Amino acid sequence: MRRLRWWLAARAGVVRRPAPPRAWPEGGTPLRIGFVVCEEAKWGLSSVLQTLNATPGIEVGLYLTLSDLGLRMPRAGRAREYARQRAFFANLGPIWGDLYDAGSDRMRPADTIECDVAFIQQPWGMQELPRLLSGKVRTAYVHYGMAVIANDRMQFGMPDFHPWLWRYFLPTDAHAGAVRAAPGPRPPDIYVTGHPKFDIYLTPAPGRSAVMAWPNPLDQGRKRVIFAPHHGLESYSLGLGTFRWSGAAMLDIAQRHPGIDFLLRPHPNMGLSLIRSGVMSAQDWQAYKDAWTALPNAAVFEESVYWDVFRTSDAMITDSGSFLAEYLPTGSALIRLERQGAAPLNSFGVQLADGFYTAEDSPALETLFHKVVVQGIDPKAAARARAAALLTPAGRPAAAIIAEHIARCR
Numbered sequence: 001m002r003r004l005r006w007w008l009a010a011r012a013g014v015v016r017r018p019a020p021p022r023a024w025p026e027g028g029t030p031l032r033i034g035f036v037v038c039e040e041a042k043w044g045l046s047s048v049l050q051t052l053n054a055t056p057g058i059e060v061g062l063y064l065t066l067s068d069l070g071l072r073m074p075r076a077g078r079a080r081e082y083a084r085q086r087a088f089f090a091n092l093g094p095i096w097g098d099l100y101d102a103g104s105d106r107m108r109p110a111d112t113i114e115c116d117v118a119f120i121q122q123p124w125g126m127q128e129l130p131r132l133l134s135g136k137v138r139t140a141y142v143h144y145g146m147a148v149i150a151n152d153r154m155q156f157g158m159p160d161f162h163p164w165l166w167r168y169f170l171p172t173d174a175h176a177g178a179v180r181a182a183p184g185p186r187p188p189d190i191y192v193t194g195h196p197k198f199d200i201y202l203t204p205a206p207g208r209s210a211v212m213a214w215p216n217p218l219d220q221g222r223k224r225v226i227f228a229p230h231h232g233l234e235s236y237s238l239g240l241g242t243f244r245w246s247g248a249a250m251l252d253i254a255q256r257h258p259g260i261d262f263l264l265r266p267h268p269n270m271g272l273s274l275i276r277s278g279v280m281s282a283q284d285w286q287a288y289k290d291a292w293t294a295l296p297n298a299a300v301f302e303e304s305v306y307w308d309v310f311r312t313s314d315a316m317i318t319d320s321g322s323f324l325a326e327y328l329p330t331g332s333a334l335i336r337l338e339r340q341g342a343a344p345l346n347s348f349g350v351q352l353a354d355g356f357y358t359a360e361d362s363p364a365l366e367t368l369f370h371k372v373v374v375q376g377i378d379p380k381a382a383a384r385a386r387a388a389a390l391l392t393p394a395g396r397p398a399a400a401i402i403a404e405h406i407a408r409c410r
Contacts, residue, residue, distance in 0.1 A: 018164045018188065019135030024410045025116060030059045034115035038067040038125050040304040041086040041268035042144040045119060047199035047399035049092060055403055057377055061096035062089050063113050067125040069269070075105050086302075110235060113137055117406060123154075123161045130164035130371055138166035141187075142402075145322030145390070146195055147175060148349030149238060152182055162187045169402055171195035172393055174348040194398035198391050201329040205311040213309050215261045215299045222297075225373060226309065227254075228265045228318040231273035233340070239342040242319045243270075244279055246337050249293060249362040250317065254298045260373065262298040263309060264289065267320065284360060315373050317365070325352060328388040331381070333372045337360060348390075355384035 019374060025031060033052050035045065053060045070081045079102040089095065097112045110132040117138045120126055130139040141162075147155045155178045156162050168187035170176050176192050208220045216222055216407045232240035254262040267273075274280040280288065292298045301309060310316070316327045319337040327334055336356040345353060357380060359365040371377050394401055 016168070018130070021138045021166060022136060030057055031117070031406075032059050032061070032115040033117045033119070033406070034061050034063050034113060035093075035119045035121065036063045036099075036113065036126060037089050037130065038065045038070065038085065039120045039122065039268075040085060042122055043089075043304060044144055044195075044197045045142060045399075046092065046122075047196045047397060048119070048142070048311070048402055051399040051403045052406075055407070058403075059356070061094045061115070062092065063097045063099055063118070064089055064095055064105070065099035065125060067122070069124075069272070071125055078102075078105065083089060112194045116123065117166070120161075120165075123158055127158060128160045130162075131160045134164050139164065140167045140169065140406075141165050141168045142196060144170075145286040146171060146197065146325035147322070148325050148345055148352060149321040149343050150346040150349075151238060151343060152178070156186055157182060157184060159185050165189070167191055167405070169193045169398075169405075171398075171406055172348055172390065174351070178347060192393070193401040193405070194392050194394050196398045197326060198329060198404070199399050201311075201392075202397055206308050208312045211304075211308045211312045211347060213263065213299065213301050214312070215263075215295075215297050223260045223373060223392065224263070224265050224266050224313040225317070226316045226318075227261060228312050228316060228320050228323050229267065229270060230318070230320045231267040231269040232319075233273045233277035233279055237273070238321070239339060240319050240321060241273065241275070242275075242337040242339045245362055246317075246319065246365065247288065249365055251288070253366070254292065257295050257374070258295075260297060262292070262295075263301045263313075264292045264298065265301045265306060265309070268302070268304075271408065317369075321349075324349065328352065328355060328384055329391060331384065331388070333357065333378050333380070334384065335365070335368050335372065337365065345407040351390055352387040355380055 015364050049060055058212050064086055066082060070078055073081060082100050082102055099112055101108060110129055115137060117140055119140045120129055122144045133139055138373050143155060163185040165187050168190045170190050170192050171194055173192055176190050179186055179190055211217060214224060229243045230240045232238045271285045275282055276283050289300050292300050310327055310330050313332055315333040317335045324336060334356050336358045338358050338360045357368050359368050383391060
């Protein structure tokens with residue numbers, strides 16, 4: 001009912017605004033900037049955290065909570081998941097507060113967050129935080145992926161989330177234009193900075209032999225391919241997932257090309273989606289991954305920090321959304337697996353599309369793999385370079401632009 005009232009008010013032109021934030025701390029008092037986090041797989045703000053931490057007069061810390069997936073787990077699994085996430089984020093900076101109490105299995109109130117600016121990692125599990133913190137803590141957001149798929153509600157139209165933000169830092173003018181053109185409640189204050197995920201590409205890439213995730217890391221002459229399947233298999237999802245045919249097709253390709261190294265890099269929600277969609281049981285999914293690791297030229301890579309793997313590969317094959325953009329700056333070949341009825345590319349994604357090879361079935365994938373990967377015939381290399389240039393519109397780290405903006409606002 002609350003969401004219906006919001007929608008009706010928006011249609012009538014009556015849009016509630018966030019309460020004015022409390023005053024900035026006076027000069028001499030450090031500015032406290034917190035990161036409200038819950039899922040290492042979607043963490044993409046390391047450059048922002050590091051840049052702010054190195055800025056005089058700013059202190060950074062983290063508040064840990066549970067994602068929506070963690071909240072749906074049984075109690076014992078929830079506690080284990082929270083401990084696992086806490087161990088990851090504690091390595092990034094001090095934990096200023098735990099929003100979940102594993103002992104009582106209860107969530108702590110939003111006012112546990114006490115800082116001047118809070119970066120919210122994602123809506124999932126924290127969808128009402130910007131509204132609950134309105135008038136107390138300035139909430140900021142950088143979408144955890146690079147938005148290339150049309151999904152306006154998730155990207156800027158959640159009524160308890162986006163309209164209550166103090167700042168929404170966006171990657172390009174195209175994304176800002178989409179927000180401004182959208183009807184109904186939307187983020188009140190947007191600012192184009194580039195996406196911090198791409199800051200990593202401004203640093204030197206590691207040597208190919210330094211990345212031990214590859215099956216034969218010391219053999220630098222072998223070609224390397226990443227298979228990154230998306231979880232969108234259910235009828236109510238974006239419908240990007242092609243695993244019903246591409247899962248078996250890619251395993252077959254890996255088996256038939258022992259001179260090429262492969263990494264299976266599934267979406268973190270892949271196993272759950274396979275079960276929910278009826279494509280595989282948990283046991284079948286584990287058996288599938290075991291079949292990859294049994295090959296001398298293949299491995300499974302499920303870690304959240306994947307940039308070095310990207311930058312030491314020769315091709316990616318994926319039906320993902322954000323990876324279509326995130327992989328482009330490597331300069332390596334990108335084969336997009338497509339599915340009829342899937343959510344289309346948004347206006348920005350369309351600008352990148354000339355850089356993708358596309359396949360809708362196993363025969364098309366086989367043909368492309370032989371041409372692009374095996375033979376090295378890559379006519380789309382120049383188009384990928386043009387598309388990659390669109391990803392860093394300012395030509396410098398997004399984290400620096402974000403830090404400078406916050407400093408000017410104080």
